[in-house]
Amino acid sequence: MSTFNIFIVLAILGSISMCLITWNRVIVYNKKYHLPESQYTRLFRIFTKEHMAIIYSILVAMHAIITIWFIATL
């Protein structure tokens, strides 16, 4: 395994760890604050922080999968 691949894998692991830590912070926040959301408090009247965290997780997962495929076929 080349140095290039090792760095890429480390970056992916760091990225996934960051996403998990962010999820943890969001969950901790939700335990302390139960502010009722309405269409006037959502982002663009649609998105809550849970939506945003899910989109974030999906993008991080896609990012990791595509990058693994990329270095595997390089």
Added chain:
Amino acid sequence: MNEELPTIPANNKDRYFKGQQVNENYICFMRHHWIYLFREYIYFVIFALIAIYALLNIEIIQNVLRGSRELKMLFLTAFLIGTFFMHRFFIRMLNYFVDVGIITDMRFVDHQKSLFFKDNMDSVDMGQIQNIERIGEGVLPELFGYGDIKIYLTASAGVKIYYFIPNVKFHYRCIARQKEARQYILTERHQPTLLPTGAVTQANLANSTQTLQNNNTNQNNTPPQAGLINNVREANTLSQNTIDIRNHSTINAKIDSPFAFIPNGGRPIPLEDEMPK
């Protein structure tokens, strides 16, 4: 048997947010307007276009990278920058959600928080607010209904500005009403002489009743039962026209109700009723 049960206050401690007090009623909360993150959206759109373009040409990139160590290092650098930018964007978006301002019947809480680096809580008592100013200058604030709210405190150098508040007219009205209600409560509690004119105490009422009874007793030509009935009627009339300061449930209820000026009887204002459609 008909004794009134003591009123049990609702325990709102930490009900909606950490730090909410036992008898503090939540009204509404707000975040910044979405235009607060406009620059981030622009950057993310540019980033997404570059990422999509790279994905569409991924085989060409692989062919270029094969066998070239320098280009691999260049790609690695771009990859790290792109990964960092993606995390930065989403963490900023989540920071937007946790940075809130909360309006209660007692105070305005500005919770300047981020997920990782910041956790400041600034609480302004509604009774300490001297003046509120709403600032909405420019085309975009008028178009999208956002603006700034400047709060002048009674303290010497107390001015607080809250930027990019969405539906600024609604939140301005909301803070102004809570301020009026809060200051009314505080004034009544500290200056009971401001009660309605003509108010008498129970002691005065008892003295008046006793005087009436004495007058009627001295009238020998009046039957005693008729005098007693007249006394009771006059006492009832007197009690209906006067207010007892020390033990009067209506006044206490008025003082204890922080929402005397607020529609919907003090329950959290349904935002749909006042928000622009």
